[in-house]
Amino acid sequence: MIRIENVSKSFGKNQVLNGISLDMNEPGVTAILGPNGSGKTTLIKCLMGMVLPDGGEIRFKGDHIRGKHLYRRDIGYLPQIARFPDNLKVKELITWIANVRQQPDQRDKFVEAFGVSGILDQTLGTLSGGTRQKINLILAMMHDSPVLVFDEPTVGLDPVAMVMLKNLIAEEKRNGKIILISTHIMDFVEQVADRIVYLLDGDIYYDGTIPDLKEKYGKSSLEKVIVSILSQSVEEVSEPTNGMATHPKVFI
Amino acid sequence: MKEILKYTMYDVVRSKWAIAYTVFFALLTTTFLLLSRDINSSIISLMSITLVLVPLISTIFSVIYYYNSRDYINLLLAQPVARKSLFLGQYFGIASALAVCIAFGLLVPFFIFNLAGSGLIKSTLTLVGVNIMLTYIFSAIAFFIALKNEDKVRGFGLAIFSWLFFSVIYDGIFIFLLAIFREYPLENMALAGSIFNPINLSRILMLMQLDIAALLGLTGAVFTRFFGQSFGWILAMTMLLLWFVIPLLGIVRRSMTRDF
Numbered sequence: 001m002i003r004i005e006n007v008s009k010s011f012g013k014n015q016v017l018n019g020i021s022l023d024m025n026e027p028g029v030t031a032i033l034g035p036n037g038s039g040k041t042t043l044i045k046c047l048m049g050m051v052l053p054d055g056g057e058i059r060f061k062g063d064h065i066r067g068k069h070l071y072r073r074d075i076g077y078l079p080q081i082a083r084f085p086d087n088l089k090v091k092e093l094i095t096w097i098a099n100v101r102q103q104p105d106q107r108d109k110f111v112e113a114f115g116v117s118g119i120l121d122q123t124l125g126t127l128s129g130g131t132r133q134k135i136n137l138i139l140a141m142m143h144d145s146p147v148l149v150f151d152e153p154t155v156g157l158d159p160v161a162m163v164m165l166k167n168l169i170a171e172e173k174r175n176g177k178i179i180l181i182s183t184h185i186m187d188f189v190e191q192v193a194d195r196i197v198y199l200l201d202g203d204i205y206y207d208g209t210i211p212d213l214k215e216k217y218g219k220s221s222l223e224k225v226i227v228s229i230l231s232q233s234v235e236e237v238s239e240p241t242n243g244m245a246t247h248p249k250v251f252i
Numbered sequence: 253m254k255e256i257l258k259y260t261m262y263d264v265v266r267s268k269w270a271i272a273y274t275v276f277f278a279l280l281t282t283t284f285l286l287l288s289r290d291i292n293s294s295i296i297s298l299m300s301i302t303l304v305l306v307p308l309i310s311t312i313f314s315v316i317y318y319y320n321s322r323d324y325i326n327l328l329l330a331q332p333v334a335r336k337s338l339f340l341g342q343y344f345g346i347a348s349a350l351a352v353c354i355a356f357g358l359l360v361p362f363f364i365f366n367l368a369g370s371g372l373i374k375s376t377l378t379l380v381g382v383n384i385m386l387t388y389i390f391s392a393i394a395f396f397i398a399l400k401n402e403d404k405v406r407g408f409g410l411a412i413f414s415w416l417f418f419s420v421i422y423d424g425i426f427i428f429l430l431a432i433f434r435e436y437p438l439e440n441m442a443l444a445g446s447i448f449n450p451i452n453l454s455r456i457l458m459l460m461q462l463d464i465a466a467l468l469g470l471t472g473a474v475f476t477r478f479f480g481q482s483f484g485w486i487l488a489m490t491m492l493l494l495w496f497v498i499p500l501l502g503i504v505r506r507s508m509t510r511d512f
Contacts, residue, residue: 011511045326045511045512048326048329048330049329050326050329050330050511050512051511051512052509052511067508069332069333069334069335070332071332072330072331072332073332075330077326077327077330079324079326079327079330080326081323081324081326083323083324084324084327085259085260085263085321085324086263086267086320087262087263087264087266087267088259088262088263088266092259092262096255096259097327097331099255100255100256100328100331100332100333101331101332136327139327
């Protein structure tokens with residue numbers, strides 16, 4: 001379904017992606033992890049056509065995506081920042097996105113699930129950060145897209161909404177969807193993800209399953225593995241070999 | 253594009269700044285109509301103020317709206333919509349909302365004072381029309397500058413400078429050149445200089461409509477002769493159209509190539 005081949009991107013002198021290749025064909029949840037500035041959001045934005053790669057190519061259902069927009073009918077996207085036009089009402093925003101997409105939607109199901117039916121007539125500028133994130137999730141999920149791309153979906157969510165999100169992700173997984181999540185919350189990743197793609201300095205440092213990753217590093221939790229990887233990375237940078245910091249790719 | 257335009261317009265029209273903009277023009281028009289017994293001079297006074305304020309407000313509003321919308325532009329870019337449609341829809345939404353504000357602010361007092369039958373309706377409509385054209389032109393220039401500059405402060409500064417250039421600096425340079433070459437016949441140069449500035453062009457079109465170009469003396473006579481001909485009118489409208497189309501092409505081109 002999704003093939004990312006040798007994609008590179010730099011912003012000025014800052015090389016953010018160094019020829020990344022990744023396939024996502026099987027249903028399930030893939031978590032894209034990595035420290036701040038590792039290229040997670042840039043990679044996701046390349047897939048969404050918001051950032052134009054300097055090199056490499058991205059294919060969706062076998063077709064190149066560059067300069068195209070209709071492929072996004074099959075993707076539900078949750079942006080990192082939940083901000084909307086301040087003077088529109090919640091229901092108007094939902095209708096707007098539905099009208100733009102011209103696809104059947106399940107808005108009632110998700111409005112009910114996130115408990116926001118009481119605020120549909122409120123203007124978006126008056127909502128709290130957590131409530132805006134719930135609206136963000138409704139917009140991303142309501143079109144029953146076969147691919148879901150979530151950039152930091154847990155930001156600002158209360159525990160009840162967090163449980164609801166996990167349940168909905170599990171349900172979507174059972175429905176055979178490909179779900180791509182970028183997050184820093186390791187407990188959340190351990191509970192929902194089938195596959196981990198760990199980015200470090202614009203490269204894929206690890207691509208595999210959580211149990212295999214834990215076994216390799218001999219740690220009991222994903223959080224400890226990540227700390228271990230980052231400590232190792234810091235040591236490599238502070239004690240460079242042949243003047244270069246190296247991040248060996250690990251594939252399991 | 254239609255959906256983006258429609259909802260952007262909803263958003264802008266409901267903002268407190270747009271409401272304040274409408275009320276300001278309504279109060280201004282009412283004040284002039286009450287203070288002056290001569291409607292013709294009210295229109296001229298209004299013209300002097302709106303030709304400065306409308307480009308300024310259109311510039312500021314468009315730049316601020318674009319930079320504020322950056323927070324949710326990713327949500328729209330993630331939908332199956334071409335970038336061109338998205339940004340043109342957004343631009344037309346902002347400019348059309350401002351145009352509606354101006355039309356209401358200027359026209360409602362004229363109708364309240366029952367001036368529709370005064371014989372000056374044509375001049376009033378020209379005043380509104382000229383200001384709507386300036387709204388679309390300066391919103392397009394400002395939107396293009398904002399799209400071109402990631403840095404908000406730089407984008408805002410450049411947009412304000414573009415307004416300052418056409419409102420003040422251009423005329424300064426123009427008068428300076430007229431003073432230097434005063435020994436020579438300057439009518440054609442004055443004509444050419446006016447055509448390349450959308451604010452000056454709008455002012456002249458307005459003066460022609462009010463039939464007071466004679467106040468401009470010899471230059472006015474040249475303008476009357478030139479713009480009185482259908483060729484002059486067509487050229488003036490073509491230039492205004494170009495001032496609208498060129499930034500619009502810039503918006504399309506820039507929106508296709510930049511990262512968000």
